[in-house]
């Protein structure tokens with residue numbers, strides 16, 4: 056199973072089909088668990104990886120460590136037997152460990168381990184007491200538990216649940232920044248300051264605290280990951296960013312108090328991992344249940360299918376998470392739908408091996424990112440059928456990757472000098488940059504900069520970031536490049552507007568109209584038109600930067616009005632020169648494009664989102680007579696639909712490949728054979 060690549064032993068997970076099922080085993084599940092039945096259920100899903108709870112809050116095997124609380128329910132088959140049965144069925148096993156809490160009796164022996172609110176109180180949920188990453192339990196005991204687990208059990212991977220500084224309990228109650236002695240002393244020693252009370256990025260003390268947390272967690276990762284590697288090199292580690300291998304586990308989930316409905320969560324979670332960390336497996340889980348308080352009832356099976364398909368369509372693995380065991384599960388309404396996608400992947404697993412993203416446009420994300428602005432642009436790119444990847448800005452250490460022709464920075468405020476220089480160099484060499492809002496106005500520690508980090512934007516000086524523009528508009532004073540806005544003279548804005556001076560070479564488009572009276576109706580008039588622009592295009596070296604001094608992505612994300620979406624689409628296509636796919640795909644069809652690493656084929660996915668409206672996810676409506684057109688180098692030798700199990704009619708002219716899809720169900724994956 057293991058081979059060698061470039062002198063480094065390839066891990067078992069590299070190149071292996073990844074279909075993970077997490078059975079989040081409760082203590083009582085171990086009372087009568089049957090290894091054969093457990094494996095049989097996994098096989099019914101075509102799973103290749105299982106995640107099993109082993110350690111941390113509860114030891115699900117006989118432990119010898121006095122700081123590891125043993126389970127009182129180990130009457131069923133033991134983990135050794137279960138893991139052996141999994142291996143016999145060619146299913147790898149990842150150990151799930153959780154060091155975020157200890158049982159109350161352990162806390163009473165070591166009260167110094169606990170998380171402390173600012174009033175000194177602990178958080179105790181049903182006898183599980185929150186502990187702090189700064190304290191000795193996580194700093195010292197955790198790695199010894201990891202060591203015992205992987206020395207005792209023949210597991211293949213390690214996942215640490217709820218790693219990091221937790222500020223909420225399972226009910227969602229917010230308890231604030233930890234004020235334990237280890238945190239207070241560590242922060243004082245590093246910065247000579249008392250701990251901040253509130254999580255406010257405008258407070259310099261809180262910005263230091265963010266750096267403090269990062270430092271503590273990096274040390275903890277080094278210790279635990281180092282322990283694992285010292286004992287066994289063949290273990291896949293979650294979030295092992297220090298060597299860029301292992302896997303990255305995330306979740307697509309819902310929450311009772313969350314109003315936002317984000318249909319592209321599977322794509323969003325997968326894209327940044329696959330593009331930024333090509334050697335890591337993206338394992339984005341479809342969480343079966345509704346929320347922590349509602350762990351026994353499932354979300355829509357159609358929603359789960361979309362999440363899973365978005366994962367594989369972007370080059371990730373499959374991952375499905377249920378509370379407890381699969382056998383005896385109270386709500387089985389998601390099982391068939393999930394099995395269908397897992398089975399599809401099993402049938403075509405060779406088609407999904409050795410793939411890599413190949414977009415030439417990247418939507419850039421990073422620490423402190425503006426999630427609304429990011430998601431608004433994500434939506435516009437998706438609905439306009441631009442093939443794009445997302446990239447973590449820190450991945451630009453060695454420059455912007457060669458394959459990209461355009462970058463989009465959606466109000467990405469925190470930008471360090473290294474990536475900023477790499478982005479300017481990218482534009483100078485001929486790249487296109489689209490940036491919005493306050494991009495580069497702060498450094499990597501979120502400290503305000505004197506001037507924006509990106510020279511290519513053409514911003515000479517920022518006079519102010521105005522927060523008084525509700526009711527303001529932008530007048531389209533020249534029609535060129537605004538074809539989608541043909542029937543309106545105005546684009547509306549809300550939220551911040553960056554009032555800046557620009558270099559002389561910068562071309563200013565549109566004019567800001569300040570808010571006029573908007574009530575009573577008798578007095579409603581447009582306000583005063585200024586010379587301040589709504590869009591600035593700056594030629595820089597061989598390339599160009601397009602700067603939008605406000606946040607259209609946020610408006611698209613919040614409201615979805617065509618006024619904002621059409622503006623954003625026009626800027627992408629006509630000002631930044633980012634070409635969408637052609638054809639007649641409706642906005643509710645998502646497209647992704649991957650290529651084989653040997654360039655022998657490309658895999659084009661179409662995902663049908665027509666079953667999603669309002670908060671509901673139902674069966675998608677079949678969409679008929681679709682045409683999709685994409686650039687191609689030379690003629691392909693064939694186009695095969697993996698879902699339909701048939702080949703599709705195509706034609707190639709002038710470097711454009713056009714494919715006819717008579718009917719699209721939930722999704723299709725088209726293998727375009729090259730040469």
Ligand SMILES: [Zn+2]
Nearest residue numbers: 187233235238
């Ligand atoms: Zn603490």
